[in-house]
Amino acid sequence: xxxxxxxxxxxxxxxxxxxxxxxxxxxxxxxxxxxxxxxxxxxxxxxxxxxxxxxxxxxxxxxxxxxxxxxxxxxxxxxxxxxxxxxxxxxxxxxxxxxxxxxxxx
Amino acid sequence: xxxxxxxxxxxxxxxxxxxxxxxxxxxxxxxxxxxxxxxxxxxxxxxxxxxxxxxxxxxxxxxxxxxxxxxxxxxxxxxxxxxxxxxxxxxxxxxxxxxxxxxxxxxxxxxxxxxxxxx
Numbered sequence: 001x002x003x004x005x006x007x008x009x010x011x012x013x014x015x016x017x018x019x020x021x022x023x024x025x026x027x028x029x030x031x032x033x034x035x036x037x038x039x040x041x042x043x044x045x046x047x048x049x050x051x052x053x054x055x056x057x058x059x060x061x062x063x064x065x066x067x068x069x070x071x072x073x074x075x076x077x078x079x080x081x082x083x084x085x086x087x088x089x090x091x092x093x094x095x096x097x098x099x100x101x102x103x104x105x106x
Numbered sequence: 107x108x109x110x111x112x113x114x115x116x117x118x119x120x121x122x123x124x125x126x127x128x129x130x131x132x133x134x135x136x137x138x139x140x141x142x143x144x145x146x147x148x149x150x151x152x153x154x155x156x157x158x159x160x161x162x163x164x165x166x167x168x169x170x171x172x173x174x175x176x177x178x179x180x181x182x183x184x185x186x187x188x189x190x191x192x193x194x195x196x197x198x199x200x201x202x203x204x205x206x207x208x209x210x211x212x213x214x215x216x217x218x219x220x221x222x223x224x225x
Contacts, residue, residue: 001169034211036153043202043215044153050210087153091209095168096143096155 002026004088006099013104017078021102023088025069032092035064035073038101039084047086048073078104108133110203110216118197118223124190128203128216129183136161136181141206144177144188146199147218154199158206159186193223 003026013019023033031051036044046055048064051071061076075082083106088099114126128142135142143158157167159177167175171190179186190197200220206212 030209032209036211043218045215046211046213049213055213089153089155089211091206091211094166095170098153098155101152 001095002029002090002093002097004090004097004099006086006088006102008102009100010103010105012106013078014106015078015080019075019078019104021073021086021104023066023071023073023099025071025090028068029090029092031067032090033064033066033071034089034091035062036087036089037082037084038087044087108205108214110205110214112201112203112216112219114219114221116220116222118193118221119225120194120223121192124188124193124197124221124223126188126201126203126219126221127185128187129185130205131184133205134181135179135184135186139207141208142177142179142186143204143206143212145202145204145212145215146197147202148196148199156188156190156201195223197221198223 005024007022033051035048038044047058047062052064063074086102109131111129118124141158144156157177159165159179174191176189200218202218203216204212205214
């Protein structure tokens with residue numbers, strides 16, 4: 001199975017900061033990567049699909065980039081509601097696999 | 107607007123079979139190229155994809171669970187279901203159902219249901 005490694009595992013930041021989270025695949029996955037935001041007690045919410053496409057209704061401060069094995073999620077200016085855990089998901093090849101998560105804290 | 111809702115027992119005994127149903131509203135499990143997935147999250151841990159099914163009945167499972175998992179679909183009830191046999195405490199998790207498009211992620215999720223395996 002493809003391993004997805006996120007870094008950092010946790011991150012402290014402030015409102016207004018620019019934040020970047022990285023996801024690395026153990027082999028190339030084209031651009032078949034999605035990013036999710038999860039808040040405590042809630043289901044994950046799709047932010048980005050196909051590595052860089054913004055899901056409808058998601059604020060434009062979220063952006064994704066990358067292809068092959070290296071990907072990034074960037075939040076251009078952190079808002080209070082952005083403090084959550086973020087996961088990447090590869091759906092290029094079975095089994096689909098998630099990164100271990102990045103907890104974004106104040 | 108498509109919505110998904112998981113249902114099933116919250117407590118299952120070790121060695122028994124966990125059974126969950128996902129009911130789809132506002133859309134059809136028979137529509138388009140969507141797959142219908144199950145994902146789980148043990149307490150305090152990350153997400154694990156369990157498997158998916160297409161409306162045709164075609165399935166794909168995570169090898170880590172494949173021998174114990176069955177996903178089925180009932181287009182007449184607009185539902186799909188998950189069965190995990192021979193459960194242990196390691197199967198204790200929040201179980202989510204979700205709609206997806208291959209290569210485009212899973213865009214609609216249920217709220218999740220907690221299943222505890224305990225005698």
